[in-house]
Amino acid sequence: MVDVCMVSVAKGRQQKIEHDECRHSGDISCVQPSYKQVEDFLLQADNLCIKRKQRFTDLRKQVLSLICRSEQPLGAYALLDLMKDAGRSAAPPTVYRALDFLQEQGFVHRLASNNTYLACAHPQQQHEAVFLVCKQCGATQELHTDGIYKAVESRAKKVSFKVEHASVEVVGLCAHCRAA
Amino acid sequence: MVDVCMVSVAKGRQQKIEHDECRHSGDISCVQPSYKQVEDFLLQADNLCIKRKQRFTDLRKQVLSLICRSEQPLGAYALLDLMKDAGRSAAPPTVYRALDFLQEQGFVHRLASNNTYLACAHPQQQHEAVFLVCKQCGATQELHTDGIYKAVESRAKKVSFKVEHASVEVVGLCAHCRAA
DNA sequence: ATATATAATGTTACATTATAACATTACATT
DNA sequence: AATGTAATGTTATAATGTAACATTATATAT
Structure with a gap:
């Protein structure tokens, strides 16, 4: 099994590359896995859980799968609805716990600006990310x-603040919606 | 009336400077107004409202005042409690509307990471800010x-994303809590 | 294999945060 | 004073998130 990283290498075009190749340079944009890549993504999560001795249960797999397949970040209650549609009706704590697990494993991120969750483009490693949220679509x-x-760290250091988690959420218009 | 900008020029020390002197350089840290500066802050907001032909009503003034006097960012319901303590009992929409106004005028910021509101260090001008939130205190x-x-803008530009609002919220430990 | 401990999930109830919709009051302008 | 608009009051409810405890599944040791 090879780590997979989904990147967009040019406008709209997506390419699956191996983890070793992914250096998070300033020249690639990492995006959510496309529908066809979901299976790879779930397999990868599975392998990471094995490696980390964590249990990738049906519930957790289902929640991650739903998040992956969504075009947009999903809220907890939207997830609950989708689970109900899929025949598994659950109460809020169930989905919140699954989301907590997926976040701890770095498989999903939470967007504080709109209370939603989305699949992480790089589950292999801990990282901080910048999210560009299109307010239209x-x-x-x-x-x-x-x-x-680095800029955040440097500024924080000047006031002796120890950074644990930095969240950068940018709201605006995506390329597609600007054109339309 | 002179625009006032609260800055911390060294560890813990605060100084009130005139707006013209405040260039938002990387070497000063702007902080919430201290208790003694609240009156100046409210006066400043008042003047800005006059200049902008906005109504700085009692309600809005009271909400802003409570936020200014708080050591920490306040949630909407904490504000409601404080208003009740002050003899003005209000319902949620009342305080949310006041908060909306104060945000529009740039007098307060909202922290998405913990659903709280805090006074803006620079009500004079529109700006983006980075918030360092101590998870302890x-x-x-x-x-x-x-x-x-600039880094955000530059990266967004590469993917043709039009930035409207960038929120940077950093959770960690403040200098004081690290020492203790 | 069975007992035991632990982790995960189910379930109920509720806490917290936020808004819709409409009524009333205050204010600005004529 | 009449009128329109902005601000606030009020009621009800939506949306988001969690505490507490019961049950089920899994891992580990015996």
Whole structure:
């Protein structure tokens, strides 16, 4: 099994590359896995759980799968609805616990600006990310760029603040919606 | 009336400077107004409202005042409690509308990471800010630094994303809590 | 294999955050 | 004073999230 990283290498075009190749440089934009890549993504999560001695249960797999297949980040209650549609009706704590697990494993991110969850483009490693949230269509891109976090770290250091988690959420218009 | 900008020029020390002097360079950290500066802050907001032909009503003034006087960012329901304590009992829509107004005028910021509101260190001008939220004591600093936003803009531009609002919220430990 | 401990999930109830919709009051302008 | 608009009051409810405890599934040791 090879780690898989979904990247968009040019406008709209997506390419699956191996983890070793993915250096998170400033020149690629990492995005949510496309529908066809979901299976790879779930397999990868599965392998990471084995490696980390974590249990990738049916519930967790289902929640992650639903998030992956969504075009947009999903809220907890939207997930509950989708689970009901899929024949598994659950109460809020169930989905919140699954989401907590998936976040701890780095498989999903939570967007504080709109209370939603989306699949992480790079489950292999811990990282910070920048999210570009289109206020029109809701589509959200995950960018990786050292520059922003280095700037944050540097500023925090000046006031002796110990950074644990930096969340950068950018609301605006995506390329597609700008054109339309 | 002179625009007033609250800055911390060294560890813990605060100084009130005139707006013209405040260039938001990377070397100063802008913080919430201290208790003694609240009156100046409210006066400043009042003047800005006059200039902008906006109504700085009692309600809005009271909400802003409570936020200013708080050591920490306040949630909407904490504000409601404080208003009740002050003899004005209000329902949620009342305080949310006041908060909307204060945000529109740039007098307060909302922190999405913990659903709270805090006074803006620079009500004079529209700006983006970085918030350092101490997860222990809740104290929150507002930093201004072009570097981070330039980095965000630059990365967004590469994917043709039009930035409207960038929120940077950093959770960690403040200098004080690290020492203790 | 069975007992035991632990982790995960189910379930109920409720806490917290936020808004819709409509009534009333205050204010600005004529 | 009449009128229109903005602000606030009020009621009800939506949306988001969690505490507490019961049950089920899994891992580990015996």
